[in-house]
Each structure stands twice: as structure tokens, then as C-alpha cells.
Amino acid sequence: MRNLLAADFFRQRKDILLKVAIILIAVFACIGCGLYYVVSLMLDETELAAEPFLNARYLYGSAFGISTDVGMIIPIFTGAIICKDFSMGTVRNKIIRGYARDSIFFSHLFSGMVFGCILFALYAAALLGLGTLVLGYGAEIDSEEIKFLVISFLAGMLSFAAMCAFESMIAVSTGSLGLTIVFYIALAIGLQMIQGIVSMITWLPEIVYEIMNYLPGNLMYSVMEGSKEWDVYAKSMLVSAVLLVAFALIGRVVFRKKDLK
Amino acid sequence: MAILQTYGLTKKYGAKLAVDNVNMCIEQGDIYGFVGENGAGKTTIIRLVSGLISPSSGGFTLFGVKNDDAAVIAARKQMSAVVEAPSVYLNMTAMDNLKTQCKILGVDFVSLEEYLKKVGLEDVISDKKKAKNFSLGMRQRLGIAMALIGEPKFIILDEPMNGLDPSGIVEMRELIHRLNREGVTFLISSHILEELSKVATKYGVISHGKLIRELTAEELHAEARRSVELTVDNVAGAKSLLMQTFPDISLEVKDETTLAVYSEINAGELVKALVTGGFTVVNVFSREENIEEFYMQLIGGEAHA
Numbered sequence: 394m395r396n397l398l399a400a401d402f403f404r405q406r407k408d409i410l411l412k413v414a415i416i417l418i419a420v421f422a423c424i425g426c427g428l429y430y431v432v433s434l435m436l437d438e439t440e441l442a443a444e445p446f447l448n449a450r451y452l453y454g455s456a457f458g459i460s461t462d463v464g465m466i467i468p469i470f471t472g473a474i475i476c477k478d479f480s481m482g483t484v485r486n487k488i489i490r491g492y493a494r495d496s497i498f499f500s501h502l503f504s505g506m507v508f509g510c511i512l513f514a515l516y517a518a519a520l521l522g523l524g525t526l527v528l529g530y531g532a533e534i535d536s537e538e539i540k541f542l543v544i545s546f547l548a549g550m551l552s553f554a555a556m557c558a559f560e561s562m563i564a565v566s567t568g569s570l571g572l573t574i575v576f577y578i579a580l581a582i583g584l585q586m587i588q589g590i591v592s593m594i595t596w597l598p599e600i601v602y603e604i605m606n607y608l609p610g611n612l613m614y615s616v617m618e619g620s621k622e623w624d625v626y627a628k629s630m631l632v633s634a635v636l637l638v639a640f641a642l643i644g645r646v647v648f649r650k651k652d653l654k
Numbered sequence: 655m656a657i658l659q660t661y662g663l664t665k666k667y668g669a670k671l672a673v674d675n676v677n678m679c680i681e682q683g684d685i686y687g688f689v690g691e692n693g694a695g696k697t698t699i700i701r702l703v704s705g706l707i708s709p710s711s712g713g714f715t716l717f718g719v720k721n722d723d724a725a726v727i728a729a730r731k732q733m734s735a736v737v738e739a740p741s742v743y744l745n746m747t748a749m750d751n752l753k754t755q756c757k758i759l760g761v762d763f764v765s766l767e768e769y770l771k772k773v774g775l776e777d778v779i780s781d782k783k784k785a786k787n788f789s790l791g792m793r794q795r796l797g798i799a800m801a802l803i804g805e806p807k808f809i810i811l812d813e814p815m816n817g818l819d820p821s822g823i824v825e826m827r828e829l830i831h832r833l834n835r836e837g838v839t840f841l842i843s844s845h846i847l848e849e850l851s852k853v854a855t856k857y858g859v860i861s862h863g864k865l866i867r868e869l870t871a872e873e874l875h876a877e878a879r880r881s882v883e884l885t886v887d888n889v890a891g892a893k894s895l896l897m898q899t900f901p902d903i904s905l906e907v908k909d910e911t912t913l914a915v916y917s918e919i920n921a922g923e924l925v926k927a928l929v930t931g932g933f934t935v936v937n938v939f940s941r942e943e944n945i946e947e948f949y950m951q952l953i954g955g956e957a958h959a
Contacts (some may be wrong), residue, residue, distance in 0.1 A: 400757035404743065407750055477743075486741035487758060489704045490804070491731035560730040 394496045401504035413470055414470040414512055421463045422519035430527045446617075448531020451526025453542075454617030456517040457549045459556055459610045460581035463516050468556050468581070471509035473571045475501055475557070476564040485653055487521060497567060498648045501639055513553045517546060520653040533621060544617045548626045551633040552609035554579075558637045559597065565651065577646035584608055607632040655684045655718070657808050658703060662712030665698050672698045674863040675712065680808075680841055681855070685834055687854030695863040696843040697738060700812050703841075704735050717808075720773075735810035740797020744786035744789065748778045748796050751785060751802065760803040769799040769831040774825050790817030802833075809833070809919040810841045815849055825854055826950035843925045852947040861953050874958055879951075882921045885937035886928060889913055895931045911936070 398415040433447045441447065458464040472551060476515055478484045478501060487497050521542075524530075532538055563576045577641070588605045605611075615625050660682040665673040673695045680686045688696045701707045703714060705727070712848045713721040719729040743751050752766045767779050773795040778788075785793060794817050801809055811830075815823050823846075830840060830853050857874060859867040869877070886892040889907055896903055896915070904916040915924060925935050943951070 396758055396760040399760075400754050401756050403754055404746075407746055407754075408743065454840075481741075481744065482739060483741045483743055485704070485706055485737060486755075486800070488706055489730060489733070489735045489737070489741075490759060491727055491729070491733075492758075493727050650708075653701070654706075 394500055397492060397496055397500035399506055401478075401500055402507075405508055406477075408477075410470050410473055411508070414466070415515065417466055418463060418512060418516045419519060420521055421466070422516060422530065425455065426527055427519060429524070433528060434490055445531075448529040449521055449616050450619050452511065452520040452524040452528070452612055453517055454545075454615075454619075456513065456612040457521050457545070457552070457580055457616050459613075460585055460651050461550065461613070464613075465578065465581065467512045467516070467553065468514065468560060468577050469574050470489050471505055471557050472560040472564065472577055473570055474508050475505035476568075476570040476573045479568045480570045480575050482654070488653065494649050495650040498561070498645050499641075501557060501564070502561045502644070503564050504555045505561055509553045509557045510550045513549060514546070517549065536570055537568050537621060537627070541619065541621055544623065544626045545612070548630050548633070551614070551637070552612055555633040555636040555640065557611055558640035562640045562647065565648040568654075583609065586620060603628070604632060609633055609636070656715065657682050657684075658714060658716055658766060658841065660699070660703075660712065660714040663699065663702060663709055663714055664711045665695075665702060665707065666710040672865050673702065673709075676854075676860070676863075676865045677867055678868055679866065680839060681856075682839055683834070683837065685830065685842065685853050685855045686858065687850040687857045688841060689850065689945070690860035691845060691953070694860045696860055698811055699860070700735065700737055700810055700841070700843065703842060704733075704737060704810065705730060706737070708789055708795065710897070713857045727859045731804075732806060733808040733810065734801040734804065734806040735812070736794070736797045736801050736814065737810070737812045740793050740800070742785045742793050742796050742800070745784055747782060747784060748775055748799075749780075751800060755800045761804055769802055770796075772802065772829060773799045774822060775799060790821045791819060791822055792835075793823075794818060795822070800828075807837065810842070814842060814844050815844055823849060846948055847945045850868050851857075857945070859952055864903050867952055874945065874948060875942070878948055879916050879944050880940060881916050882924060882938065882940050883908065884913045884915065884924060884928070884935060885911050886913060887911075887934040887936070892928055892931075892933050895933070896927065899927045899931075 429447055429452060433441060436444060455461060456463065459468070484497060488494065559579055559580060560573055563573045568575060588608065591601060591605050612629050660676050660678050662671055663676040664671065676699060679825065679926065690696050702709055703716065707904050709721065715721070716726055716730055717729045719726045743754060748770060749766060752769060753763055756763050770776055770779050775792065775795050780888050785796060788796065794814065798811070814826055818826060827849070834840060842850065842854065854871060857868070858865055867949070884892070887908060888914070893905060893907060894914055896905060900917065900919055902917065903919065906914045908914050921938055921940065925938060928935050
């Protein structure tokens with residue numbers, strides 16, 4: 394497994410996708426901060442003080458969306474990195490050279506999650522850093538605020554890791570990069586649609602609303618508000634962890650039985 | 655010692671039998687030539703042995719380990735294979751592909767240039783050209799170079815001559831001979847039978863998923879039909895005359911001027927009979943059936959069985 398991980402990380406470092414993703418993330422972070430800065434220039438001091446959104450903390454929260462601009466870009470690049478070995482047929486080489494399918498699947502899953510989480514971390518850090526520089530942080534930075542940043546960041550990492558697990562599952566099932574990305578987009582948008590529909594129905598069991606509230610995409614709203622209701626983050630992390638394990642297990646079972654061309 | 659032994663190996667896709675009860679044996683040191691028409695089941699057997707697909711029934715032992723034993727995964731560390739398209743990362747250079755293979759196998763980046771030289775890719779050692787810009791033959795060579803890393807004892811090559819130019823084919827043949835002398839066992843599937851016959855020490859002939867014959871190169875030589883080929887001015891007349899003169903004769907019209915006689919009849923007697931009958935004999939030579947003809951005869955026999 395260690396050798397496989399070393400090979401996967403080596404492959405990622407050599408892949409142009411990593412460079413392109415980092416450039417795109419930097420561009421989006423600059424554009425996001427730039428637009429907020431332009432809007433802030435249009436407001437006078439009184440209006441600016443009353444405006445709760447023109448600050449780095451709010452911008453930082455926008456990094457947590459799984460169906461927003463960069464929230465979509467990160468999983469697309471991650472999906473491409475995970476899927477390449479399956480779609481190009483290079484995964485066969487690892488089986489032929491004596492690796493168990495479980496080891497191969499989990500090394501892809503883990504290296505893909507690391508790739509996705511690094512991109513998310515870079516974007517969140519860029520928004521936070523640049524935003525603070527040009528707009529100010531937007532709140533007093535005390536121990537509670539640092540706790541908020543750390544916990545929300547960990548919750549965000551876990552939600553992106555769950556999405557990577559979903560992509561790994563689809564990658565091994567279909568062996569197709571295109572389908573992996575299409576399924577991801579369908580999941581990200583579909584979850585929001587289902588959530589919207591569920592919120593309009595009043596007679597469903599309470600657990601359904603609970604799950605809907607803590608799905609990966611919803612974390613964004615809590616972070617944008619700077620919510621310090623820690624149980625929200627705990628539940629969100631729990632739902633992400635359950636999804637991650639479920640997707641990983643399904644992917645592992647599928648890959649174990651799959652005939653490779 | 656048997657490197658690979660299959661017993662009743664069968665693979666079904668739905669109702670279709672892709673591999674049907676195959677029993678084959680590859681001994682250490684063999685260069686096993688896998689012969690068969692397109693879709694005969696050669697690649698499916700290679701995939702089964704490589705662990706890419708699972709048998710529907712039957713099985714195999716690899717280095718003495720049964721395929722349903724978890725230890726077969728570790729046994730595969732002693733083998734390598736290039737199955738159909740080589741497992742090459744197209745967005746990487748040749749050198750980076752070799753480095754990735756080293757990482758996978760957990761070996762140091764030592765003498766990587768030598769692997770490229772062995773397969774005739776010395777020109778790309780310090781080249782920044784990505785594998786996606788390589789020709790089919792170059793990718794094939796790179797795939798084989800990657801397969802050599804880790805010093806495998808058993809190498810499976812599926813159509814290794816695909817895309818290679820004539821000098822590449824000669825180099826590949828020499829490489830196979832050299833590695834075989836160093837103790838590497840090969841399973842090679844190829845539809846270029848003439849080329850295969852220059853390296854193979856044993857053959858497995860497969861048709862419609864069934865192994866119809868397994869024989870050594872010596873057995874093939876012993877079984878190959880010998881013929882006397884006669885070039886005459888009138889093939890039809892000569893054929894008719896020879897059939898009248900030698901009632902038990904077995905002969906075949908090869909083309910508009912050539913007759914092949916497979917019976918054990920002295921060439922002098924054949925020529926004498928023809929000349930006496932008024933025919934002009936332009937050329938006479940004896941020859942042995944090659945692998946292609948042997949294969950066609952075997953497949954033909956199977957088809958008519």
C-alpha cells in the first residue's frame with residue numbers, strides 16, 4: 394500500500410491537472426476577493442458597517458459549497474486524478490504486478506482525498522488570507538473564533554473527502570472519467586434539489602430533515618454565518634463520515650468483483 | 655517446475671464461452687507461443703492468469719500457488735505482463751513512466767536508462783516528449799521496458815510485435831532470447847506466426863476458446879508435413895497424370911504452376927513420370943511445413959471435425 398501511495402502521489406505531482414487546478418483556484422480566489430473589494434468601495438462607511446457579508450469570514454464560508462464555482466472545480470479535478478488510472482487502463486499494471494484490489498482501491502481513494510483536500514485547503518486559505526488583507530476579517534479573532542476556524546475547516550475537509558469517496562466509487566464502477574464527473578455534478582445538484590423538495594414537505598420523519606440539514610453542501614451556510622453551534626459541525630462531520638465510509642465500502646465491493654478490460 | 659498450469663480453465667460471458675476447459679502447462683524456461691485466430695480466447699486466458707478477470711470455473715496455479723489462494727497475489731510479484739495496450743501513463747515522459755513503475759514496485763531508480771536501451775528507446779532517455787506523442791511501436795517498447803523492471807521471472811506479452819518496425823521486431827526477438835537465456839519464462843501471444851516460430855520453444859494452439867493442441871517446437875518439427883514441390887508447365891494435366899500413376903498419392907495445387915506432393919514418393923520418380931508424360935518440370939525442391947501451414951491444417955481439421 395505504501396508503494397502504491399508513493400506511486401499515486403508521484404503521478405499527481407507530474408500531472409498537469411494539479412498545476413491547472415492550483416492556478417484556477419488562485420484566479421477564483423482573486424476574482425472573489427476583487428469583486429467584494431469593488432463592492433466595498435461603492436459603499437460609504439455607514440453602509441459598509443451595516444453590511445455583514447463583505448468580510449473575509451463570509452468569503453471563507455463560500456469555499457465550503459460543493460455545488461458552487463470552485464466547489465465544483467475541485468471535485469472535477471479530483472475525479473479526473475482518481476479516474477485516470479481506471480480510464481487509461483494503467484490500473485491493470487498494479488494488479489498484474491501483485492497488488493490486492495483492496496490496496497489499489499484504497500490507495501486511489503486516499504491519494505484522491507488528499508488531492509481534493511489540499512485544493513480545498515488552498516482555496517479556503519486563499520480566501521481567508523486575501524479577504525482579510527483587502528476587506529478585513531469581519532469579527533474579533535479570539536480563542537472561540539480560532540476554534541470556529543479549525544472545526545469548520547475540519548468539517549469542510551471531511552465533506553470534500555466524502556465527495557472524493559463518491560467519485561472513487563463511480564470511477565471503479567464505470568472506469569469512465571466523463572461519467573464520474575457527470576455523476577458528481579448530478580449528485581451535487583441533486584442533493585440541493587432533494588433538499589429543497591424535502592423542505593417543502595412537512596410530514597416526513599424528523600430524521601430525514603436532520604440528515605438533509607447536515608449533508609455536505611449545507612455546511613457552507615453555517616460557516617458563512619460564522620455559526621458557533623458546535624453540534625451543527627459535529628453532526629455535519631458525522632454525516633460526511635458515514636457517507637465516506639458507505640461510498641468507500643461500495644466502491645471496494647464493486648472493484649473486487651469487476652472484470653478489467 | 656511448472657510456472658503456469660491451468661486445469662479446466664473456463665470463462666463465460668453470459669451464455670458465451672470465451673475460454674472452454676483449457677488445460678495448459680508452461681514450464682520454467684519455456685517461451686510459450688500462444689497461437690489462435692482473433693477472438694479465440696488468447697487474451698482472455700492472459701487476463702485470467704493476470705488477475706484482471708476471474709474464472710467461471712476451473713483454475714490455475716502460478717508458481718505453484720492456486721488462483722483461489724490469497725498468496726497468488728504475492729506470486730504475481732514475480733511476473734509481469736503487457737496485455738493489449740501497454741499500461742503507460744500518456745501524460746508522462748518515458749523516464750517518468752519508468753520511475754512510476756519503480757515506485758509501484760518499491761525499487762530504487764537504478765539504471766533506468768538501461769531498460770530504455772534494452773528496448774531500443776535510447777533516443778528518449780532525456781527527451782521531454784510525453785508518451786501520448788509516441789508512436790504505437792514506441793509505446794509498445796516502453797510498456798515492455800516497464801514490464802522488465804523488478805526482474806520478473808515470468809513475462810506475458812500479448813501481441814508484442816504490434817506496431818513494431820522490422821528492425822524493432824528483430825530487436826524484440828533478440829531481447830526475448832537474451833532474457834530467456836537469463837532464466838525468464840515467456841508466454842507470448844502473436845498472430846505473426848512466422849515471427850513467433852523464431853522464438854517459441856513450445857506452442858499452444860487455441861481455437862474458439864478451446865486449447866486444441868499443445869506441443870513443443872521439436873514435436874512440431876517432427877509432425878510437420880514434408881512435401882516435394884514441383885513447378886510444371888501444366889498443373890492440371892500434371893496432377894491428373896500423377897494421380898493415375900500413383901493412386902495413393904496425396905497432393906495439392908499450390909498455385910497455377912506449383913504442385914505439392916505430400917506422399918513419401920521419391921522426387922526422381924515423380925519427375926520421371928511427368929517428363930515421360932510430356933510435361934516440362936521447371937523446378938523441384940523439398941520443404942517442410944511451417945507453423946502457419948501447420949496451424950491452418952490444425953484449425954482446418956478442427957473446423958471440419
